[in-house]
Amino acid sequence: MLTINNLVKHRGNQEILSGISFKARPGRVTGFLGPNGAGKSSTLRILLGLDRATSGSALINGKPFAELHNPLATVGAALDGFGAHRMRTGRAHLRWIARAAGLSRSRVEEVLEIVGLTNAAGKRVGNYSLGMGRRLGIAAALLGDPKILVLDEPVNGLDPEGIRWIRTFLRERAQSGNTVLLSSHLMGELAETVDDVVIIKHGKIVADGTLEEVTGNHHTLEDAFFALTSEHTGDVV
Amino acid sequence: MRAFNAELSKLFSLPGIWLAFLIGAFAPVFIASMDSIAQKEEIIAGVSTRLPEVGYIGLALGVQGVIILGVLAVSSEYLAESSESGGGQQITTSLTVVSSRLHFLLAKAGAVTVISILLSVVAIITTLSATHLVLGEYTPAFDWLKLIGAVLYWTFTALLAFGITVLTKNGIIPLAVLIINTSVVSFSFLLSKVTKLALYLPDRAGAEMFMFTSDRFLTPFTGGLVMFAWVVVLFIAAAIVFHRRDVAS
Numbered sequence: 106m107l108t109i110n111n112l113v114k115h116r117g118n119q120e121i122l123s124g125i126s127f128k129a130r131p132g133r134v135t136g137f138l139g140p141n142g143a144g145k146s147s148t149l150r151i152l153l154g155l156d157r158a159t160s161g162s163a164l165i166n167g168k169p170f171a172e173l174h175n176p177l178a179t180v181g182a183a184l185d186g187f188g189a190h191r192m193r194t195g196r197a198h199l200r201w202i203a204r205a206a207g208l209s210r211s212r213v214e215e216v217l218e219i220v221g222l223t224n225a226a227g228k229r230v231g232n233y234s235l236g237m238g239r240r241l242g243i244a245a246a247l248l249g250d251p252k253i254l255v256l257d258e259p260v261n262g263l264d265p266e267g268i269r270w271i272r273t274f275l276r277e278r279a280q281s282g283n284t285v286l287l288s289s290h291l292m293g294e295l296a297e298t299v300d301d302v303v304i305i306k307h308g309k310i311v312a313d314g315t316l317e318e319v320t321g322n323h324h325t326l327e328d329a330f331f332a333l334t335s336e337h338t339g340d341v342v
Numbered sequence: 343m344r345a346f347n348a349e350l351s352k353l354f355s356l357p358g359i360w361l362a363f364l365i366g367a368f369a370p371v372f373i374a375s376m377d378s379i380a381q382k383e384e385i386i387a388g389v390s391t392r393l394p395e396v397g398y399i400g401l402a403l404g405v406q407g408v409i410i411l412g413v414l415a416v417s418s419e420y421l422a423e424s425s426e427s428g429g430g431q432q433i434t435t436s437l438t439v440v441s442s443r444l445h446f447l448l449a450k451a452g453a454v455t456v457i458s459i460l461l462s463v464v465a466i467i468t469t470l471s472a473t474h475l476v477l478g479e480y481t482p483a484f485d486w487l488k489l490i491g492a493v494l495y496w497t498f499t500a501l502l503a504f505g506i507t508v509l510t511k512n513g514i515i516p517l518a519v520l521i522i523n524t525s526v527v528s529f530s531f532l533l534s535k536v537t538k539l540a541l542y543l544p545d546r547a548g549a550e551m552f553m554f555t556s557d558r559f560l561t562p563f564t565g566g567l568v569m570f571a572w573v574v575v576l577f578i579a580a581a582i583v584f585h586r587r588d589v590a591s
Contacts, residue, residue: 116588153438156588176441184438186423186430190356197355198435205348205439231424238423245435 106131107152107253107286112161114147114308121147123308124161129286129301131252134279136299136316137288140334144308145288146185149257153182165253177206180253181246187238188245191231195222195241198230199248206249216244221270235262243271254278256287260294272298292327302326306334345440345449349415353453358414366407366461366496371468374400378476385480393482394554397473401492402524402553404465408458408496409520412503415454417513433589443585447508451577454500462496491551491562498548498569499524505576508584544572 107129114122122144129135139145150156152163154170165173165180173179189198199213217223220240225233233241239262246254254275260268275298279285289295295302302319304312311333312319316326323329353359374397384390392399419433440446466489474481499520506516523529523545533540540546541559550558550565560568 150589153434154441155434155437157586170438171441171443173441177439180438182438184430184434186434188430188432188435189423190418190421190432191423192357193352193355197351201348201351201355202435202439204351205344207344 106166107135107255107284108162108164108167109148109152110162110164112148112151112163113159114144114151114156115159121308122151122158125305125308125310126161127303127310127313129253129284131284132279132282133300134275134285134287134298135301135303136295137286137303137305138290138292138295138330139288139305141290143305143334145305146257148305149182149184149255149286149288152255153180153184155184175206175249177202177208177249177251179249179251180255181249181251182255182257183239183242183246183259184257186242187230187233188242189230189238192229194227194229195233195237195244196226198241199226199244202245202248208248212248216247219247220244236264236267239263240267252282253284254286256285258289259287260289260291268294292325292330296320296326304330304333345445346452348439349449349453350456352418353411353415353457356414356418358418359411362407362410362414363461364407365410366404367464367468369406370400370404370465371472372400373403374398374469375472375476378473382477382480385477396477396482397469397484398488398492398552398554400469401462401465401496402549404469405496405499405524406521407461407465408454408500409503409524410517411457411461412454412500413507413513413517413520415450416504416507417511417517420511431589437589444581447581447584451501451504454504455497458497458500459493462493465496466492487562488552491566494566495548495551495569498544498573501573502544502576505573505580508580542568544569547572 109125109127111124111126112122113124125148137145147156151158152170162169170176196213199216200210203210203213217226220243222237222240222244225237230241239259243259259271263271275285296316299316302312302314302316303310304319320326320329323332377399378396381390381392385393419436420431423430436446437443470484503516503520507513510516528545530540530543530546534546547560547565548569550560551562
């Protein structure tokens with residue numbers, strides 16, 4: 106369970122998050138939607154202890170990230186980019202992470218297999234395509250077999266096959282009782298993957314509920330999204 | 343301990359680190375050999391004024407290897423990926439794997455310390471062997487305390503490079519400043535012409551542990567202590583800044 110409670114973040118004079126609250130529950134895929142710059146990545150960064158909140162809290166199973174004993178076994182995260190040094194091979198990248206979490210080398214081979222990178226594991230990360238890099242990031246998130254996954258724009262840069270793979274994969278994770286939170290600005294992809302939807306705009310939550318609730322009277326999630334996030338919300342609805 | 347293992351694994355899988363090993367292991371022996379060859383006649387004739395520096399000169403100048411090590415250990419975390427891949431950095435992965443930032447920093451500093459000690463021991467062995475080879479029976483006796491001083495000098499220098507890079511997040515500035523400082527112009531040497539306080543700067547104070555300087559100011563022990571104090575202060579400053587910093591900023 107992920108609990109974001111009244112989170113505020115200031116950077117300089119700017120208020121990036123103005124008191125947002127939502128939950129991501131076990132057994133469900135929660136989609137965190139919003140235009141670019143709405144505060145999605147900032148929220149995920151605070152949740153993972155990378156940035157500090159000005160006030161409010163972001164808790165993982167009731168604890169802030171910094172208090173997690175073995176973070177990799179609790180929450181797996183893939184944020185922007187590959188999160189890997191470009192001169193290292195994919196396998197070497199996963200191996201140091203495995204060491205940090207006290208996991209075996211065979212687990213590295215397992216996750217490489219799961220994301221379909223076994224054949225490219227010996228290549229330097231700098232030579233990876235965008236899709237391969239995203240798969241490497243997801244492999245790192247899966248190493249500790251965590252009950253919670255946090256993914257920032259996971260389908261970005263994936264080819265159709267990759268998108269399909271991740272969709273099925275995330276659905277399976279949720280069905281076996283895990284919590285999945287993913288951010289995206291790609292509505293069409295998201296509508297087929299998520300159970301719950303949280304929409305953020307200018308650092309404020311404008312919609313929060315199940316996919317059906319948020320879609321409401323609109324034709325599609327995309328229509329609902331634009332109705333909620335366009336500058337003249339009142340006119341569109 | 344796991345975090346420490348991970349840091350060792352990170353360093354050894356970074357190609358740039360082999361440059362640090364190469365320079366650390368071979369620069370001292372090269373410099374010391376050249377110096378010994380140049381001085382050989384004077385030493386044999388018993389008129390050399392720089393006898394106490396034989397061999398050690400290589401160890402003083404060859405410290406660049408561990409400077410690269412200290413800088414790279416940190417700058418590799420912040421190296422931005424190509425913009426096409428979303429411009430991520432390894433540091434985000436590192437900090438989602440180890441939840442305590444202080445643990446992370448200590449683990450990294452620990453890995454740098456261990457590798458620096460090993461590298462300096464290798465450098466001492468090769469340097470002493472080469473000096474013996476060149477000077478034969480005229481080789482001055484090496485003092486154990488001074489050799490330990492050289493190990494400490496290397497380790498402290500690596501940790502200073504490490505601390506500065508945590509503050510700058512970028513390897514280029516610390517690398518340029520520290521390498522120039524140890525090889526071309528010593529800023530502390532220049533400053534010492536202006537004020538005696540410059541003799542307390544870390545590189546100069548630390549060099550007292552094993553170099554014979556004509557204007558000795560601190561005893562080897564005090565010199566080492568002064569350099570260690572610099573390391574501690576810089577590490578605390580780096581830890582505070584690192585603890586408060588948003589990784590995204």
